[in-house]
Amino acid sequence: MSAPSLRARVRSEMSQEIKAVARRHLATDGANLSLRAVARDMDIVASALYRYFPSRDALLTALIIDAYDALAAAATEADAAVRRDDFRGRWMAVCTAVRTWALANPAEYGLIYGNPVPGYAAPPETVEPAAKVILLLAAIVVDAGNRLEPLTASPIVAPLRKDLRRLIDERQGDLLEERLDRILVAWTHLFGVLNFEVFGRLDDMIQARADYFTHHMTLMANLTGLPH
Amino acid sequence: MSAPSLRARVRSEMSQEIKAVARRHLATDGANLSLRAVARDMDIVASALYRYFPSRDALLTALIIDAYDALAAAATEADAAVRRDDFRGRWMAVCTAVRTWALANPAEYGLIYGNPVPGYAAPPETVEPAAKVILLLAAIVVDAGNRLEPLTASPIVAPLRKDLRRLIDERQGDLLEERLDRILVAWTHLFGVLNFEVFGRLDDMIQARADYFTHHMTLMANLTGLPH
DNA sequence: CCGAAGCAAGAACACTGTTCTCGCAGCGTT
DNA sequence: AACGCTGCGAGAACAGTGTTCTTGCTTCGG
Numbered sequence: 450m451s452a453p454s455l456r457a458r459v460r461s462e463m464s465q466e467i468k469a470v471a472r473r474h475l476a477t478d479g480a481n482l483s484l485r486a487v488a489r490d491m492d493i494v495a496s497a498l499y500r501y502f503p504s505r506d507a508l509l510t511a512l513i514i515d516a517y518d519a520l521a522a523a524a525t526e527a528d529a530a531v532r533r534d535d536f537r538g539r540w541m542a543v544c545t546a547v548r549t550w551a552l553a554n555p556a557e558y559g560l561i562y563g564n565p566v567p568g569y570a571a572p573p574e575t576v577e578p579a580a581k582v583i584l585l586l587a588a589i590v591v592d593a594g595n596r597l598e599p600l601t602a603s604p605i606v607a608p609l610r611k612d613l614r615r616l617i618d619e620r621q622g623d624l625l626e627e628r629l630d631r632i633l634v635a636w637t638h639l640f641g642v643l644n645f646e647v648f649g650r651l652d653d654m655i656q657a658r659a660d661y662f663t664h665h666m667t668l669m670a671n672l673t674g675l676p677h
Numbered sequence: 678m679s680a681p682s683l684r685a686r687v688r689s690e691m692s693q694e695i696k697a698v699a700r701r702h703l704a705t706d707g708a709n710l711s712l713r714a715v716a717r718d719m720d721i722v723a724s725a726l727y728r729y730f731p732s733r734d735a736l737l738t739a740l741i742i743d744a745y746d747a748l749a750a751a752a753t754e755a756d757a758a759v760r761r762d763d764f765r766g767r768w769m770a771v772c773t774a775v776r777t778w779a780l781a782n783p784a785e786y787g788l789i790y791g792n793p794v795p796g797y798a799a800p801p802e803t804v805e806p807a808a809k810v811i812l813l814l815a816a817i818v819v820d821a822g823n824r825l826e827p828l829t830a831s832p833i834v835a836p837l838r839k840d841l842r843r844l845i846d847e848r849q850g851d852l853l854e855e856r857l858d859r860i861l862v863a864w865t866h867l868f869g870v871l872n873f874e875v876f877g878r879l880d881d882m883i884q885a886r887a888d889y890f891t892h893h894m895t896l897m898a899n900l901t902g903l904p905h
Numbered sequence: 906c907c908g909a910a911g912c913a914a915g916a917a918c919a920c921t922g923t924t925c926t927c928g929c930a931g932c933g934t935t
Numbered sequence: 936a937a938c939g940c941t942g943c944g945a946g947a948a949c950a951g952t953g954t955t956c957t958t959g960c961t962t963c964g965g
Binding site for chain 2: 951952953954955956
Binding site: 688721722724725728 | 911912913914915916
């Protein structure tokens with residue numbers, strides 16, 4: 450592997466800096482950041498940005514991909530830091546890592562879990578990191594294996610069961626439909642709470658928001674039958 | 678009460694039509710609809726809109742308020758159509774009414790439950806209709822009274838308990854903290870599922886989406902102890 | 906019937922994303 | 936060493952945006 454040419458290196462650094470500046474603008478202007486404004490911040494003329502990103506949407510897409518990757522990385526790292534057989538510890542570690550990242554990067558979180566931008570279709574690079582969190586949760590449950598607690602009965606109707614079966618088979622997983630069902634409930638809830646918290650819907654409702662979050666995700670752990 | 682002057686009437690009709698056209702544009706352009714475009718659609722020059730709304734943000738605000746009101750109305754109506762002592766029936770009626778409205782008006786739903794717009798602070802007119810759904814759910818639980826099932830134990834930490842107590846007292850409600858806690862869980866979950874569904878995150882994951890939703894909200898009814 | 910008020914039109918300003926052209930720098934090759 | 940190619944930034948230009956202001960016209964109330 451040869452050393453990258455100087456040109457290539459400064460090009461990559463430039464791309465990174467553009468994204469960094471754009472990320473800063475994201476925090477204040479949300480998804481409608483201005484290309485010309487980030488160009489101004491870099492003492493660059495707006496058209497120069499087009500050497501690096503073919504359009505504003507492309508820049509946004511790059512930011513979205515980075516956000517997915519960063520969130521997935523934070524969650525994965527948190528999981529890896531806990532003893533493998535401490536299932537509840539891993540569960541809470543993943544959940545709070547997602548929350549911490551979301552609160553630290555609310556604009557980027559909003560970019561990936563808020564309103565989808567109008568004309569925009571999620572590029573294929575995002576599907577794998579987007580699935581990462583739920584895969585981590587599922588892995589914890591699978592690892593818990595026969596130590597899982599039995600589930601409170603709640604019948605799953607046939608069509609839904611088929612969807613669940615397909616999802617399990619697609620990944621060649623070893624999981625009961627009922628169990629995956631609860632994982633989906635927990636996953637849904639995780640981002641449900643976070644949307645409310647990050648988007649400010651809990652502001653003058655709940656002060657003990659960390660406790661609130663922990664409590665919710667503990668209930669979800671119970672619901673999926675994670676051992677105590 | 679005197680009849681409104683002709684001027685006042687056409688003015689109000691004009692405002693309504695502006696909002697109607699804007700709503701149409703909302704569906705395609707999302708939150709960044711163009712004032713000039715809605716003006717064009719009405720064979721009107723853009724500056725004329727300023728006779729009715731002082732700014733684009735004001736128009737968006739009006740749409741947001743309308744959306745809150747419409748959603749609250751749909752939920753209230755659904756609840757009212759069910760026998761008072763059919764608690765689970767009322768619960769599911771409210772939930773599916775919210776879902777039906779959200780799926781029928783995805784753009785407006787995104788406006789009120791998606792990314793908050795950057796510089797924007799929710800006007801006070803929105804807090805009451807915004808709370809409507811959770812109040813309806815709470816009312817169902819309160820009405821169920823002593824027919825509620827006991828809750829699976831899950832300790833609530835002191836600071837969070839204080840928040841719950843305050844919320845109950847603010848409305849002079851008759852509710853245990855534990856019970857309100859579960860209502861909040863269900864409320865969070867309701868909009869968690871809907872965000873995923875409306876924003877397309879379930880698209881190639883779950884086909885039986887109505888079943889999925891019903892199942893989730895049934896689990897939530899169980900979790901809050903609604904009688905069968 | 907007349908003055909006041911409400912309204913729509915149009916021009917203007919400061920922005921935006923995007924495209925195109927034009928020079929200038931760095932690179933590899935003959 | 937000189938050439939040309941390629942990547943880059945600057946600048947002008949275009950279409951479109953939100954917003955403001957001025958200018959007339961219409962409609963209303965006294």
